[in-house]
Structures are given as C-alpha cells and as structure tokens.
Amino acid sequence: MITTVRRCGAAAYRGGMSDTPFGFGPPDPDDSSRKGGQGDNPGGPGSGGQENPFEAFSQLGQMLSQLGQMLSQAGxxxxxxxxxxxxQIAVQKLGGAGFTGDPDPGGAIADAVxxxxxxxxxxxxxxxxxxTTKAxxxxxxxxxxxPTWRRLCDPVAKRVSGAWVEALPAEAKEAAGPLLSMVGQMGGMAFGSQLGxxxxxxxxxVLTSTDIGLPLGPENTAALVPANVEEFTKGLERPASEVTVFLAARxxxxxxxxxxxxxxxxxxLATVEEFAHGIKVDTDALQQLTQGIDPTNPESLEQAMQxxxxxxxxxxxxxxxxxxxxxxxxxxxGWVDVVVGDAVTDRLPGADALRETLRRRRASGGPAEQTFATLVGLELRPRKMRAAAALxxxxxxxxxxxxxDGLWAHPDLxxxxxxxxxxxxxxxxxxxxPQLSDDPLAQLQETEERERAAREKDAQEKDAPKDGGSASDEGPDEKSS
Structure with a gap:
C-alpha cells in the first residue's frame, strides 16, 4: 500500500531517540520537593519548600554542557x-559478532552468480x-x-525540516536568529539517528544489494550478504547452495x-526527489501551533511536534x-520474478517454494519495505508486483x-x-x-520522425507566400530568374 511521510516531521525528531527532548534528562519520579509537598527538601532547612536556585543554575549548566557535547560529536x-x-548508529546496532573477516572464504558467491x-x-x-561480484x-x-541512501533521503529530510521554517513570518525568523541554525543541526542529528x-x-x-528493487549499491556490482543468506536459509529446509544460487539469479x-x-x-531516484520537493506545511496550523508553545518550557515544543x-x-x-x-x-x-522463474525452475527443485517465500516476505511487510516506507514514504504493494509478473x-x-524485453528500451513504452x-x-x-512486437524502439523512433516531419511541413506551409502575391514579394531570387 502507498503511504506518505506525513509523520516524517515529528518522527524524524523522535526517531531512534527517547521521548525526552534533546539535551534534557528524564524527571526524577522520587523528587516531590518541586511540587511543594512533604519529603526531603534539596534546598535544605529554611528554604520553605522552594527550589534551591543554585541547583537550578547547576542543572542548566549540565543541560548546556550535554547539548554542547552532543553537537560537537555530531561531526x-x-x-x-x-x-x-x-x-555510527547503524554499525553499533549491528554489533561485531560475525560481521568481520572474509564473508565468503570459499568463493561460493562468485560461483553462484x-x-x-x-x-x-x-x-x-x-x-x-x-x-563485479561481491560478498x-x-x-x-x-x-x-x-551514498544512494543519501540521495534518497536528503530531499525528503530537507523539505520536512525546512518547510516549517520557510512558513514562519519574517519577524519570527529574525527573532529566532541563530537558534534556527542550531535547530537545523539538531534536526540533522535526529534524521541521522532515525536513518542509522x-x-x-x-x-x-537484507540478502542482496537490490532487495527493495532499487539500485542501492555501486553500478555493475552483484552483491550478496552471506551471513544474512545463511540465517534466511535456516527455516527453509532447502540446501544452502540452492538458496544462494536462487538469490544470485535474482x-x-x-x-x-x-x-x-x-x-x-x-x-x-528522480521520482523520489520529485516527491520530496512537493512537501508542504499548513501555514495556518503552524501559526496556531506557535501560539501554544512556551519558549521557557522545552516540553511544550516536544508536545507540539507530537x-x-x-x-x-x-x-x-x-x-x-x-x-x-x-x-x-x-x-x-515482476520482470525479475518471471525471468528468474524461467531460468531456475527446471534446475532448482525448490525454486517455486523460494519464489513464494520471497513474495510472502514482501506481503508481510519485511524489513526492506518497512525501512523504505519510513524513510521515503512508500510501501511496495505485493498486489502490484504480482500483477506486473502476470503482465x-x-x-x-x-x-x-x-x-x-524490448519494452524497456524507452519509458514511454x-x-x-x-x-x-x-x-x-x-x-x-x-x-x-506488429511493428512493436518486432522492435519497440524502432516503432517509437518512427513515430517521432513522423511527428517531426509533420511539424516541419506545417512550418514550411506557414512561411510560404500566399496565392496572388506579386513578383516583388518573392524576393531577389525570383526577380533574377
């Protein structure tokens, strides 16, 4: 199903983070002195239940220090x-076990491809x-x-993070001053955290470099991830070599x-960018939102974004x-499904089962679809994929x-x-x-040539002298003849 990035703005600032805003620690549930209740008073005797101002300054200093460290570590x-x-976050999430050394010491991936x-x-x-073949x-x-994720995500993130700033009145932008730059930097960190x-x-x-149908890896490079292929194979009851060859064919x-x-x-890739450039923010809602934000209360900004x-x-x-x-x-x-099916069905006993497994993996919203939907705003419909394969x-x-295969010669076909x-x-x-079944590109070129000839003919008729024109209207060449 198609989804949108309607929640990308708020999710990007929250993605991968806790519910606590940047630079702020969670409140202490045991601290009852701030509400004026009974219990230990950190302000000490004689403070009348009021917060110690020196502690407030200390907390502010810690907050600013945390913010500075966070920004300095941002790169x-x-x-x-x-x-x-x-x-950094992606590598930390992966951990170190099984992710170092030669992933294919026997060269099985190259042989399979x-x-x-x-x-x-x-x-x-x-x-x-x-x-080139890579493991x-x-x-x-x-x-x-x-590098490809950068091209996919930059337009979306830029529009989401910048659209609301563009919608601010000039006076508000001037009043915010350097704060906008800091917010932009923190927004980049939040988007980076979500992406990581x-x-x-x-x-x-992920099993290969093209698991989501996009060319994510370097050009002309077939790549598989043996560690993930091995894990994927465990519940299939098929030989590992058979699964590897099937995925290599895809x-x-x-x-x-x-x-x-x-x-x-x-x-x-350009269609993703085109989608991102159209992101807009409701300026009326933004003005209503800014009226409810208390600049002295960071939680109000977090609530507004949520x-x-x-x-x-x-x-x-x-x-x-x-x-x-x-x-x-x-x-x-759909094309890959059909071509691979024709290539391997008679050679791999489990080919049909593997094709259906991958289809169900898509239908259940696998990791590739979920990631693509989160970052770009699109989920690949399994129904459309099956319809394309049928076509x-x-x-x-x-x-x-x-x-x-000739239909791929031009996007208009x-x-x-x-x-x-x-x-x-x-x-x-x-x-x-009939011409299309012989050579689709030739038919397209023939059509374009006919249209071009028709335009040239119309232009010549438009420039030609009208009936009844005098010899003097014909130009010097006519007179000399």
Whole structure:
C-alpha cells in the first residue's frame, strides 16, 4: 500500500531517540520537593519548600554542557541528515559478532552468480550487467549503499525540516536568529539517528544489494550478504547452495536491468526527489501551533511536534509521483520474478517454494519495505508486483521475449498503472501493432520522425507566400530568374 511521510516531521525528531527532548534528562519520579509537598527538601532547612536556585543554575549548566557535547560529536555534516551519526548508529546496532573477516572464504558467491548468469542468458535478451561480484558483510552493505541512501533521503529530510521554517513570518525568523541554525543541526542529528537505526536493522537482514528493487549499491556490482543468506536459509529446509544460487539469479537479473536500461536508475531516484520537493506545511496550523508553545518550557515544543500539526500535507503531485514510483518498482520486481522463474525452475527443485517465500516476505511487510516506507514514504504493494509478473508473463508468452524485453528500451513504452490492472488488454493492444512486437524502439523512433516531419511541413506551409502575391514579394531570387 502507498503511504506518505506525513509523520516524517515529528518522527524524524523522535526517531531512534527517547521521548525526552534533546539535551534534557528524564524527571526524577522520587523528587516531590518541586511540587511543594512533604519529603526531603534539596534546598535544605529554611528554604520553605522552594527550589534551591543554585541547583537550578547547576542543572542548566549540565543541560548546556550535554547539548554542547552532543553537537560537537555530531561531526562535520551540515546537510539535512547527519550521515556520520547514521553510520555510527547503524554499525553499533549491528554489533561485531560475525560481521568481520572474509564473508565468503570459499568463493561460493562468485560461483553462484556465474552459474546464474549462464542460466539467465537463454531467457532474456538483456546481456550480463554485473562486471563485479561481491560478498558483503552487513557493515559492507551499510558502507556501500549509504551514498544512494543519501540521495534518497536528503530531499525528503530537507523539505520536512525546512518547510516549517520557510512558513514562519519574517519577524519570527529574525527573532529566532541563530537558534534556527542550531535547530537545523539538531534536526540533522535526529534524521541521522532515525536513518542509522533503520539501516542497522536492514543491514542485519537484507540478502542482496537490490532487495527493495532499487539500485542501492555501486553500478555493475552483484552483491550478496552471506551471513544474512545463511540465517534466511535456516527455516527453509532447502540446501544452502540452492538458496544462494536462487538469490544470485535474482541479483544478476536486477543488474541486467539497471545496466542495460539506462533511463531506469535515474528515473527511480528522480521520482523520489520529485516527491520530496512537493512537501508542504499548513501555514495556518503552524501559526496556531506557535501560539501554544512556551519558549521557557522545552516540553511544550516536544508536545507540539507530537501533535501532528507539523505533518506535511500530501499534494496531488506527490500522490502522482508515488504512483509512478510504485508502478516502476512493481514492473522491475515482476520482470525479475518471471525471468528468474524461467531460468531456475527446471534446475532448482525448490525454486517455486523460494519464489513464494520471497513474495510472502514482501506481503508481510519485511524489513526492506518497512525501512523504505519510513524513510521515503512508500510501501511496495505485493498486489502490484504480482500483477506486473502476470503482465510480463502474458506478453512473453504471446509476443516472445524480444518484444517483452524490448519494452524497456524507452519509458514511454512501459506499461502504466492502469495496464497492471488489466494485463490482458495491454497484451492484446501490444499484439495489434506488429511493428512493436518486432522492435519497440524502432516503432517509437518512427513515430517521432513522423511527428517531426509533420511539424516541419506545417512550418514550411506557414512561411510560404500566399496565392496572388506579386513578383516583388518573392524576393531577389525570383526577380533574377
């Protein structure tokens, strides 16, 4: 199902943190003196139940000291997300056991990918896409995918953290002064904490570099995480080598798409950025919110952020971007499911069971989907993925693998969300155009050339002299002739 990042604003400041605001410690439940009740009085005799002012100053100093230490430990990051903190938290969450040393001493991953590539060759026209094969530890996965997560998360975090500041009146911005910069830095830390916790969980369970359908790792690199594959295999009652080859085939199929469909990688990542740029905050709600904040009471700010009034408003443009992204991810996953099924079903006895296991993993909201939904605002619908697989299967059976794979030649040839709801109609429409079944890209180019020729003809007719024009209107060339 499609979700939005409506709660990203508040969640980013709270994600991975306690309910206590930054720099403040939890209240002491045994301290009854602040309410003027009976019991021990830290102010000492003669204070009349009042708080000792020196203790208040001491607590303020400790608070500021904690805040300074927190900011100094934040690193040099000045963007909307502090990736230094994200990486630190992710690595800490992973721990050290089993995450160091050579993850594949016997070279089983490289052998599995090589075998999978040979099986894929006859069932797709897309050639091998991975020029490098890697066996990653979970920490390697964090290091290798963080640059792509930066591109995915920066636009969302920047808009969420900056939208409410942009909506402030000029007088409020001037009055806040340097405080806005500090809040921005703390916001980057909070986003980094949320991202680090999510990546730490995901790195401990992800199986390949393309588990969520996005090209997270380096280009032309097929990568598996053997430690996680081993854990995944324990409850399957299938040989480890069989599971490894099956996952290697899925990884290799993804890499063929991302390597030989040049527009795909950019389109997927750009759609996330497009969604983020449309984030807006209700300015009326913001003004109402600021009236209820007591600047001397930090808890009032925390309560305000938890109230939901700072949540971004979803726009029609954002919904359209999410639909396009969901459709494209479903098409990627559906194509991989079909191609891998054709490649391994007759060779691996447990292939059908493994395909269904991964489908159910998606349907139950696995770690990849949950992380992607938290950070970006999208969940990949299993229904759409199955519909996409049915469409690719139908097109391949009716038109052949050349026509099926040829649709990736240009984004305008790709099935739409409506086509996923009616795969049969799409396949029939495709079959009604013989040229498309032979060469989809050639048909597209032919259409563009016809349109270009028509535009040129219209322009020439517009510039041509009208009937009845004199010879003098024809120009010097006509006179000389």
């Amino acid at each position: 040099e990051s000045s963007g909307p997300v502090n990736y230094d903190i994200a990486k 090589h075998l999978a590539e040979m099986w894929l060759d006859p069932v797709t026209t897309l050639p091998v896409g991975a020029t 990653w530890t979970p920490r390697d996965w964090v290091d290798s995918t963080l 916790n999510a990546l730490g969980q995901l790195a401990g369970e 990884e290799a199929a993804h890499q063929r798409l991302f390597a030989h469909v040049p527009w795909l990688r950019q389109r997927l 109230s939901g009034m700072l949540e971004p408003q979803t726009t029609p443009e954002q919904k359209a971007a999410l639909t396009r992204l969901e459709t494209m991810l479903a098409l990627v996953e 690719w299967r139908l097109v391949g059976d009716q038109q052949g693998i050349e026509a099926r 790709m099935p739409t969300a409506e086509d996923l709801d009616d795969p049969l109609e799409f396949a029939e429409r495709l079959g009604a155009t």
